[in-house]
Amino acid sequence: MIDLYTWATPNGRKVSILLEELGVLYTAHPTNVLPGNPKPSWFLEIAPNGKIPAIVDGDLALTETGAIMIYLADKFGGFLSQETHQRAKTIEWLMWQMSALGPMQGQAFQHTVAHPGKAVAAEKWILAEVNRLYCVLDAQLSDRDYIAEDYSIADIACWTWVARSDWARIDLADYPNIQSWFSRIHNREAVKRGYDVPHKAHVIVS
Known part of the structure; x- marks a missing residue:
């Protein structure tokens, strides 16, 4: 089960759409860390840059949408060619x-x-x-x-x-x-x- 920390922004929606396309089980945690909102210490442990989206997959915490999307596409085998x-x-x-x-x-x-x-x-x-x-x-x-x-x-x-x-x-x-x-x-x-x-x-x- 993947934990997704996200918010209703274009970047946040990239990952939830990909997870839905891949058919992967996940729990979404809307996390408002937009400018002006405090960044809780527990979230900074997951995402040191303090931005959404972020995922936790087992012992891996990952941020940055490009890195997350490549990781998920490779792990679950979809939407990124191996050619x-x-x-x-x-x-x-x-x-x-x-x-x-x-x-x-x-x-x-x-x-x-x-x-x-x-x-x-x-x-x-x-x-x-x-x-x-x-x-x-x-x-x-x-x-x-x-x-x-x-x-x-x-x-x-x-x-x-x-x-x-x-x-x-x-x-x-x-x-x-x-x-x-x-x-x-x-x-x-x-x-x-x-x-x-x-x-x-x-x-x-x-």
């Missing part, structure tokens, strides 16, 4: 999400939702950069159903962020390949279940 080239391309796009799409869209949230109008020039630049990244993803999906050929952890990682495209004032109709891909994944039952996990599980009290 060298296919595996490399999947990990490439997983890293793209973590280094580009996620951070830029997270900054867009700060400028357009949390602190609108506070830094107009920065807001304009970040929104332009997010749109550029959506163009990159739309081009990648122009001749395939999924980002790295087969449905994979790269799709799950990117999908949870595209699900909050409103943070960057993105209209998916402007990106038809992404829109089709998004709907294809949204219709998966495991994705629907995993997306709602933080709202339905019990809350850990610090």
Whole structure:
């Protein structure tokens, strides 16, 4: 049984969706350690950086979504090819999400939702950069159903962020390949279940 410490954020939802797709037994513990909330000592023992998601699998405590997703996909044999080239391309796009799409869209949230109008020039630049990244993803999906050929952890990682495209004032109709891909994944039952996990599980009290 895996323990998942998570919250209703794009990063938190990546892992619950993957666990649902893999059919793995787990217990979800919604853990609000967002900025402004205290980080309990018991959680810092699991996740020294104080961020969700984190998992505990036996004697292994693991943080960082990329590391968690690769670990789970390898351990349970799904959504990450063992063929060298296919595996490399999947990990490439997983890293793209973590280094580009996620951070830029997270900054867009700060400028357009949390602190609108506070830094107009920065807001304009970040929104332009997010749109550029959506163009990159739309081009990648122009001749395939999924980002790295087969449905994979790269799709799950990117999908949870595209699900909050409103943070960057993105209209998916402007990106038809992404829109089709998004709907294809949204219709998966495991994705629907995993997306709602933080709202339905019990809350850990610090």
